[in-house]
Amino acid sequence: MASSTPRVFVSHLAGVPVFDPAGDQVGRVRDLVAMLRVGNRPPRLVGLVVEVVSRRRIFIPMTRVTGVESGQVITTGVVNMRRFEQRETETLVLGELLDRRVRLVETGEDVTVLDVGIIQLPARRDWEIDKVFLRRGRGGPLRRRGETLTVDWSAVTGFSLEEHGQGAANLLATFEQLRAADLANVLHHLSPKRRAEVAAALDDDRLADILEELPEDDRVEILGKLQEERAADVLEAMDPDDAADLLSELPEEDRDRLLELMRPQEAAGVRRLMSYEEHTAGGLMTTEPIVLRPDATVAQALARVRVQDLSPALAAQVYVTRPPDETPTGKFLGTVHFQRLLRDPPFTLVGAIVDRDLQPLRPGTPLPEVTSFLATYNLVAAPVVDESGSLLGAVTVDDVLDHLLPEDWRQREFEGPVGVRTMPGGAS
Incomplete structure (x- = not known):
């Protein structure tokens, strides 16, 4: 499709700053919101999920995006600071499309989505996904990287189907430089399915750092979906006081089983911390100072x-x-x-x-x-x-x-006050 606007691949937008017309930074791009359409029509991009200074995620409609260039996004108009809430009809491009297994229409071959390209339609402010960057083959010890190719959106099928066991390597690559607290915010806003898939793709040390930054419900959920041997490894990689806090949130039977799977020296330190009252120096301390x-x-x-x-x-x-x-x-x-x-x-x-x-x-x-x-x-x-x-x-x-801080301070920090988007297509 001819257009004077250059195509942008979404992985290049992850984390880029968003500025208002006065040149003040609003926040950083954390995801893009699209609406899949019937048939092979390219999805319409309806807006950006932007993380502002308070780490709240807000929604900025694409109709208010005036420029995507030189590693930055320019917006126009007043920004609505109400928290973004994903609708059932919406798809998160980074969170849900990358790493999907889809099928080439022409050959029936299964391929993996590495990236997608977006473009602004001529003489309009509408944006759509028009290209898909793919890799053939699943990889493995003998074939780590298959051939890559870029095709039109209409050349692939399978995006609307729920996929079990979806990978997360390319999603994580887009957020590789994020601090643990910021990546925890990304995980918190994914669906439980994607959250478990991303957790499975993280190494033990990185996942341990992120679990320390997540609200209680999220970290219990993630730990519960890991195989027990790996859950024990992740607990060992956590700071002992954080591991003790997390274990104390589990049923006694699960807690004892995980402690038995941990290395004796690591488990002993955690058990010692759990023996103290929570709001005392013993309950607060870490057992690994210099x-x-x-x-x-x-x-x-x-x-x-x-x-x-x-x-x-x-x-x-x-x-x-x-x-x-x-x-x-x-x-x-x-x-x-x-x-x-x-x-x-x-x-x-x-x-x-x-x-x-x-x-x-x-x-x-x-x-x-x-x-x-x-x-x-x-x-x-x-x-x-x-x-x-x-x-x-x-x-x-x-x-x-x-x-x-209040017990739910992490939850409040990630979510903030809830707002409702009332206009069709994601505008507020």
């Missing part, structure tokens, strides 16, 4: 702090103890803060610069006292020590915030 012996050097401490997977709160200080240096440790000697590590020569022993002034928290310390302790001394983390003087773990400020 622990060093007093004869370790500043250089060794900085090497531990630099570990990429460590959270900023845990990387802000190291805890010095007598052996053993796995929690529960030997006698707790004190803390060395990151700034002090930067001020002293690399060969300095951490035992010589340890801060012994602040009294550590006890595992039974209630949440209000934990909060006051962190606020009073301007700390982002604090040690938790038992009566015998052994370090049990550390409470971080993010753990405290999780419990100070």
Whole structure:
């Protein structure tokens, strides 16, 4: 179809900024909404799902899109900030079309959708999907990548059928650079079927990070659809305190079975956390802070702090103890803060610069006292020590915030207030 507007493939739109006419950024594209039509007529693109600063997802009709170019989308008019609600007649292009198995009309061959192309119709603001980028073959150890080809929408069939076991590799590729919290938002807004398929395609570490950011119902649902051996592996990859929180939401029988499948050392730490009351220092702490012996050097401490997977709160200080240096440790000697590590020569022993002034928290310390302790001394983390003087773990400020906010704060953050789109075709 001839048009002065260049074709755009939707994978290139994932995450691009959306600007209003004044040049202010509204948010970022998280998906596109299409309406499939009968026969082989190309679907009409009705709008964009845009994530605004508050992480709420809103709907912007394509009739208000004036430009899609140079890695950005330009809109016109006032943006409606009501939350996007997908209708039964609508299809999410990134979330539901990519990775589908469809069939070439001419040969009857099954192919996989890698991407779809959209184009603006001449002299109108309407957009439609006109091209499909496909790969032949399912791949495998002997054939990882089949031949790729681009065809007209009318050359394939099967988009309107529900597919079981749909892949997720290409959907995930479009969101590869997202932080775990943002990808959790993507998963939350997918259908339960697609959510399970995407979770199955993620590696254990990435899925663990995302489960830590999801509302309670979503993570219980996802964990319940994993094979038990894999569920145990994912729990091991989670921070122990988050794994304990998730397991506590499961029926006792399921919880015990998963703990038995976990490695004994990992399960022991989680069991220990679950033995404490939820809103106490023991219930809030992580059992994996940075622990060093007093004869370790500043250089060794900085090497531990630099570990990429460590959270900023845990990387802000190291805890010095007598052996053993796995929690529960030997006698707790004190803390060395990151700034002090930067001020002293690399060969300095951490035992010589340890801060012994602040009294550590006890595992039974209630949440209000934990909060006051962190606020009073301007700390982002604090040690938790038992009566015998052994370090049990550390409470971080993010753990405290999780419990100070309303229980459904993640759900509210992802969804926000609900609005209703009243005009046909997705306009509001």
